[in-house]
Amino acid sequence: MNKILSLIASAAVINLAAGSLAMAQDGPITIGVQVPTTGSEATYGKDMLNAVTLSANEINADGGLLDGRQIQLVTGDTACDPQQSVNAASRLASRQVVGVVGGYCSGATQPTLKTYGDANIPFVIVAANSTQLIPANPGNAFMINSTGADQAKTAVDFFEGKGIEKVAIVNQGDAYSQDLANLTRDAWTEAGHTVSAFEYVNKGEQDFSALVNKIRSSGAEAVFWTAYYADGGLLIRQLRQRGFQGTIAVGDGSNSPELFNIAGQAAEGVFAFSNPTADFLPAAKQFIGDYQTEFGNAPGPYAPLAYDGMQLMAWAIDKAGSTDSDAIIEALASADDQEWLAGPISFTPQHTLARSNFVVLEGQDGKWIRYEE
């Protein structure tokens, strides 16, 4: 029964694809949106889909692309699962999409790179930012979110700007926070400074007094916590409670408002590195308002990047002057620091964002505000 159903379904898909081929010259331009709309990350996925939709609607209202052709979106649900994401990618590819925008979970995005690479479909990756995506990129994908290496660089610039020499780096032993800690340690020593302590804490441990002592006796002027907010809040609290007066900075896993609940007043004056969320982007005021009216809630953390991803794709199609894949990929590669919602975009030869888009936040009165040096 299922087989018959899927046969009918694929027949329908082929028909649709054939139909769109037939009117390829003047029909709508189909863009795939690859996000998790089910599963654990569905909240973020739907938020990104909303932002892409908003973006496409605006372009369509302005007269569309390539002399009046409208953008039509097709969603591929990855469920943040590598297997399901490959299915979603194949489905999008079989529908002859002109380009794909999306990609949230790095693990689920990585296998789709090959699918789109084989089909030679331009792919703008808006959120996924593992450094493992870089070598897996066959050349048709472009990452507009900064990677862990960029965050490490942002951290180094920030500490240098504060005139700090000795930094203690603490992570939680998981792949994400350890990666960021290693990248930061290497970048910091390469810049000629000292990592006075490089430690990790056991998850679920509440007492960090031994660690705090070690940090204090190492003479660290700053502490960089690369893991998540729950344990980060505990560490910040104990650092301050026990008289550590230096600078404290946390990575993007800890920039949640929850940090203030756990760390209390100790979180005041703590710095955090963050991807560009709408609240901290001066250019995003209009976007926040439009999003709110359209969808009834505030845009989530990756909405601005998703919006930019769609705009960038549209810009590249217009610049290419056709829906030809190679021309669009060439146009994307030539992105030249034009200013978008989340900042300027241009790419390195590896198709990663040339400039770090991380912003520095500071905790004040129980919330994060943008920190300007």
Added chain:
Amino acid sequence: MTWYDSFLQQLVDGLVLGSFYALVALGYTMVFGVIKLLNFAHGDLYMTGAFAGFGGLSLVSGFLGAGWLGIFVAMLLAMLAVGCLGVVIERVAYHPMLAAPRLSILITALAVSLVLQNAALSLTGGQYTAFRTDLGFGGFNLGNLFLSYNQIVLVATAAVLMIALELFVSRTLYGRAMRAVSIDKDMCRMMGINVSAVIAVTFFIGSGLAAAAGTMAGAYYGSIWYFMGFLIGLKAFTAAVIGGIGSITGAMLGGLILGLLESFGTHIPFIGSEWKDVFTFSILILVLVFKPTGLLGKSEVERM
């Protein structure tokens, strides 16, 4: 910091940490003393105590504030509530099993632990709950040594509770009955001691002390979650073994020693703080191998 300042700072930290371990270890050792059960649900009573203290503080902070007075009252409420919970657990889960083989009751204890943990997981959704208080981060410097008021109050409270327990066990009729029951239950029954009531009192006190530690930990560290009792449960067990399981003074001593060992152990060169737990549980193995009775335990205590 010189090595001397560093030494003093670790001493203070060890005492704070040791106070938590000691309070929790007492419950382990008392229960083991009277019914020869390793109550593996004890760490979860500590966690339940933290949530009860959190609930208590939300109740009383309206008129008492969330400062020391409010926390103190919340702690008493939590001790009362969790003490009663301990008695209920004993009546429902352990009492019917007392005559069963020792392994059955041990498995029951693990089940109780899972029940408490998963109940808390369902109720909180696995999220960290912020334990908000009005306690500041004040303190004073003695040379390079930093002492916070919170630490001082915490250690003092733990000391008062332990002294009170020691007095209760050594000076009161119930305390004497408790000691008697731990030596020979059957003989006590023949002497007209209500063994069942003594066991209930033991569970009440042991669970109450865990709740006190839980509430203090919540207020001191600032957040609580359903899994917070697991590690400290194991460490308190280690402390009880170091001191000699079954011995009340031993549990206090074992807690403090373990706290100090952890605090100093992480400063041995080439052993980072990530090795802390390896260090702790290696001590457990060493004690069990070389001095299974612990520091103050009696050799005739039957072991599992």
